[in-house]
Amino acid sequence: MRLTASIRGKSVICEKKITKPSLAISPLPICLNTEDTNNIRRGVIALLIINKAGGLIYNRTFGEGLNQLNSNDYLVLAGTFHGVHAITARLNPLREHQAAHYYAQQQQQHHHSASGSIGAGSGGGQGGPLPSRPEPPSGLEVMETENFRLQCFNTQTGTKFLLFTDTMQANVDVAMRKVYELYADYVMKNPFYQLEMPVRCDMFDRKLNSYIREINNSR
Amino acid sequence: MSNMTPVKGKEQPGLRYPSNGKTIYHRPLNRAKTSELSQASFAYLFSEMVGYASKRIVSIQDLEKRLNTQGHPIGLKLLDLLLHREPARTQTRPLTIITLLHLIKQQLWTHLFGRAADGLEKSSDPTRPDEYMIIDNEPLVNRYISVPRDMSQLNCAAFVAGIIEGVCDGSAFPARVTAHSVGKQQAAPAAEGEEGGEGKEMWPGRTVFLVKFLPEVLERESFLAKG
Amino acid sequence: MSYYFAIVGTQDNPLFEHEFGTSKQGGDGMSRFNEAARHMNQFILHSSLDIVEEVQWGTGQMYLKHVDKFFNNYVSCYITAGNIKFLLLHQPMTPNSAAAASSRSSTSIAANPTSPQTEEAVRNFFVEVYENWVKTIMNPFYRVNMEVRSPVFRQRVAAAGRKYL
Numbered sequence: 001m002r003l004t005a006s007i008r009g010k011s012v013i014c015e016k017k018i019t020k021p022s023l024a025i026s027p028l029p030i031c032l033n034t035e036d037t038n039n040i041r042r043g044v045i046a047l048l049i050i051n052k053a054g055g056l057i058y059n060r061t062f063g064e065g066l067n068q069l070n071s072n073d074y075l076v077l078a079g080t081f082h083g084v085h086a087i088t089a090r091l092n093p094l095r096e097h098q099a100a101h102y103y104a105q106q107q108q109q110h111h112h113s114a115s116g117s118i119g120a121g122s123g124g125g126q127g128g129p130l131p132s133r134p135e136p137p138s139g140l141e142v143m144e145t146e147n148f149r150l151q152c153f154n155t156q157t158g159t160k161f162l163l164f165t166d167t168m169q170a171n172v173d174v175a176m177r178k179v180y181e182l183y184a185d186y187v188m189k190n191p192f193y194q195l196e197m198p199v200r201c202d203m204f205d206r207k208l209n210s211y212i213r214e215i216n217n218s219r
Numbered sequence: 220m221s222n223m224t225p226v227k228g229k230e231q232p233g234l235r236y237p238s239n240g241k242t243i244y245h246r247p248l249n250r251a252k253t254s255e256l257s258q259a260s261f262a263y264l265f266s267e268m269v270g271y272a273s274k275r276i277v278s279i280q281d282l283e284k285r286l287n288t289q290g291h292p293i294g295l296k297l298l299d300l301l302l303h304r305e306p307a308r309t310q311t312r313p314l315t316i317i318t319l320l321h322l323i324k325q326q327l328w329t330h331l332f333g334r335a336a337d338g339l340e341k342s343s344d345p346t347r348p349d350e351y352m353i354i355d356n357e358p359l360v361n362r363y364i365s366v367p368r369d370m371s372q373l374n375c376a377a378f379v380a381g382i383i384e385g386v387c388d389g390s391a392f393p394a395r396v397t398a399h400s401v402g403k404q405q406a407a408p409a410a411e412g413e414e415g416g417e418g419k420e421m422w423p424g425r426t427v428f429l430v431k432f433l434p435e436v437l438e439r440e441s442f443l444a445k446g
Numbered sequence: 447m448s449y450y451f452a453i454v455g456t457q458d459n460p461l462f463e464h465e466f467g468t469s470k471q472g473g474d475g476m477s478r479f480n481e482a483a484r485h486m487n488q489f490i491l492h493s494s495l496d497i498v499e500e501v502q503w504g505t506g507q508m509y510l511k512h513v514d515k516f517f518n519n520y521v522s523c524y525i526t527a528g529n530i531k532f533l534l535l536h537q538p539m540t541p542n543s544a545a546a547a548s549s550r551s552s553t554s555i556a557a558n559p560t561s562p563q564t565e566e567a568v569r570n571f572f573v574e575v576y577e578n579w580v581k582t583i584m585n586p587f588y589r590v591n592m593e594v595r596s597p598v599f600r601q602r603v604a605a606a607g608r609k610y611l
Contacts, residue, residue, distance in 0.1 A: 189262040189363035191269035191375070201365035206423070244581050244598045295528055295590050296583050302508075302527040303580045311506030312527050318506075389528040389590070391456075443503055 043216035044175060045148060045164040047208070048074075049183070051196045052158030054082030058199040062212045085152065085160065089139030151176060175215060182207050248303060262363050269364070269375055279372045283397070287381035294385020301326045313390050316432065316440060320351055323386055331382070332359045349437055351430045353383065356422040358398075374398040376426045383428055394432045401425050448477040449611060450487040450535040451603065453579070455591040458495055460488075461530070462594040462603075469608045479537065487519075491533045494521040498531055508576070509569050512560055520559040524572035526579065528590070532572055536564075536611075567610045574606040 042063055049058035056078035061068065069077065143150040144167060151172045153161040161183070163176055186204035187193050193201060236242060272285040301322070302310055313319035324336040338354030358376040366373050376398040387394040402425040447468035453461040465487075467477040479487065494514035501510050502525050514521040524532040536559050558564055582588060582599055 185262075186363050186365065189259070189266055190365050191266040191273070192365065192367050192370070200367065203363065203365040242596075242598050243585055244578055244596075244602060246581070248577060248580055248584075292589060298527045299580050299583060303577065310508060312502075312508060312525065314503060314506050391529045439503070 042166050043169055043219055044212050045166065046162075047164070047179060047212075048078060048081075048162040049199065050078045050082055050160040050162065053196065054079045055196070057197065060205070060208070062209070062216065081152075081162065082160070085139045085154070089137045092137055153180065155180065175212075178211055179208065182211065248300065258359075258362070261359075265360055265375075265378070266363075268378070279370055282373060283377035283380075286375060286377040287384065287396075290378040290381025290383075291385040291388070294382040294387075295389040296385075297327060297330065297382065298386045298389040301330060313392075314443070316351070316392065316436070319387065319390055319392055320353065320430070323383055324353060327382070327386060328355075331379075349432045349434070351432075353428040353430065354425070355379075355428070356425050358424060358426045361424050361426070374400045374426060376428070380428050383430065387430065387432070392432060392436050394430050394436070396428055396430050399427045399429060401427050447473065447539060447611075448479050448537045449607065450477070450479070450491070450537075451575075451607070452488070452491050452533050452535075453594065454491070454495065454531040454533060456529045457591055458492070459591055460593075461591065462599070463488075464600060464603050464607075466604060466607045466611075468611055470611070475608055478539075487535055490514075490516045490519050491521060491535055494523070494533065495531065498523050498525065498533075509572060511565055511568075522565075522568045522572075524569075524576065526576060528583070530579070532575060532579075534568060534571070536568075571606050571610040574609070575603055578602045578606075 044062055045066065046061040047058065048056060051057045056075050059074050138154060139152075141152055143152075147167075149165050149167045149169065149172070151163045151165065153163070153176045155161070161176060161179060163172060163179065165172055165175075169175075182204060183199075186207055187199050187201050190201050190203070193199065268289060269286065272289065273282050276282045276285070302312070305326075313322050320339055324339045328334065328336045332355075336353050337356045338352070340352045340354065342348070342350035342352065344350070355376070358379060360376055360378055361374070364375050366375070380396040380398040384394060384396040387396065402423040448465070449467065450463070450465050452463045455461050465477045465479070467473055467475050469475045493516070497514050498510065501513055501523075508525055508527070510523040510525060512520055513523045518537055520536050520538075522534045522536070524534075526532070538559055578599055582594055582596065583590075588594075
């Protein structure tokens with residue numbers, strides 16, 4: 001119900017990972033001020049953190065001259081993205097087939113390695129690997145537009161980190177990882193932070209700012 | 220050594236031994252210099268300790284008092300442990316305030332945090348000869364803690380203050396110890412001019428542990444100095 | 447030679463007491479206090495606390511050696527960092543039996559409560575007790591000035607007594 005509401009009136013075409021996904025979300029969260037020709041390459045522009053219920057718990061932009069949404073629109077954006085993400089996670093025509101293929105491959109590998117170890121005479125296997133569960137569908141991961149690139153990282157607990165960068169930014173994965181690490185340290189280890197509630201941690205702000213400044217200046 | 224194996228339960232009803240028979244007395248007191256603990260696990264533990272202490276509190280002082288109480292017995296115990304680990308030659312009890320504070324700044328801090336404290340100062344106010352300050356630029360316990368705005372008075376290093384208080388009380392120098400954040404407002408008064416301004420930028424978590432000795436300690440100190 | 451060992455807390459409260467005799471020179475490790483005077487032991491130790499409190503600020507050493515004497519009872523003290531006092535009262539044999547034994551043990555611990563050898567033996571005893579004491583207070587359930595009831599601690603103290611005294 002929530003999902004349909006959040007995408008009502010918008011055409012959503014999403015093909016995960018196969019071709020470049022193009023998503024029409026309006027309004028655009030952050031637009032570069034293209035008039036300012038000196039600052040077209042900005043690096044990391046904004047970070048949003050969405051909790052597992054789709055609520056916006058953190059919102060920060062880096063640098064000046066960025067278009068801002070009003071706070072209500074940010075909340076709508078977060079909820080919308082959450083819904084879209086949930087849909088994209090289910091949009092996978094290949095899933096059944098892929099899973100079967102994956103298991104077959106696993107079995108084969110196991111067989112090979114077992115016979116190999118006997119031949120080598122080591123024989124110290126740990127009883128074979130457990131049948132591992134296939135990765136849960138990740139849903140939308142990257143969204144690219146003319147003006148910006150959005151990278152989404154979904155944690156094991158369903159918290160989503162949205163990193164808005166310019167289209168030329170490299171190593172977003174590394175930046176995302178670091179942001180996640182800062183979150184794990186300065187938010188989750190803070191006794192005054194309540195789970196799923198808006199993040200208000202000075203320490204996190206400070207460390208995040210200095211890290212983003214560092215990577216933005218290094219370009 | 221056969222006579223030192225624990226007696227069986229029938230002689231001491233209600234007393235239980237670990238299944239391997241090893242009690243606290245069978246374990247060595249010394250530890251390797253390199254043995255370390257995970258900071259993350261401590262951070263989670265401390266986070267829960269603060270959470271536990273903040274249940275049903277009426278004021279910030281109340282919370283700090285509880286953290287202080289949690290630290291106090293640790294100080295009492297560490298005092299003897301640290302002295303026991305000293306080599307026999309330097310195994311002396313602190314007799315003066317200065318030796319006691321040095322013990323805290325060096326041995327205690329190194330044991331707890333892997334480095335000495337960043338400063339030790341006497342109050343510059345002549346009307347308060349009983350006040351001393353131990354300065355830590357970046358208390359380990361506060362590493363991941365952001366205090367909410369409505370509790371800006373709070374410094375969770377009150378726990379460390381409790382440990383210091385335990386050490387002071389244990390060695391017969393009864394004192395009240397409190398933790399104060401000085402990173403935001405003003406660097407410590409003794410820090411010299413420009414340096415002070417720099418200091419607050421560099422060390423936003425700078426904490427001063429104010430050690431206030433009870434009058435009888437000073438009385439004894441002056442008496443001992445004469446004798 | 448008979449010994450009475452007591453641990454006294456910061457409020458001058460007793461935490462632990464143990465009575466034993468010498469195990470050197472063929473001693474059987476049993477105390478031989480005069481029954482009529484045995485109850486005095488606690489008083490003697492308690493009265494020596496005043497002297498301990500004076501001496502403890504004169505030196506940073508933990509072993510305060512021999513601090514007090516009451517007739518034929520000698521009191522040695524060891525003070526921990528946490529201001530807990532270990533007091534050992536030693537009572538050499540009564541003069542006539544000591545005279546009988548003097549031929550073979552004039553330098554022994556039993557005959558000379560103030561000799562350097564005795565001092566060293568008592569120090570070793572205290573150091574060993576101290577190690578076990580630190581282990582006791584490391585117990586998370588132990589709070590300051592609580593009576594020590596651990597049978598293992600008692601065994602360890604008795605073993606230290608047998609070993610050194």
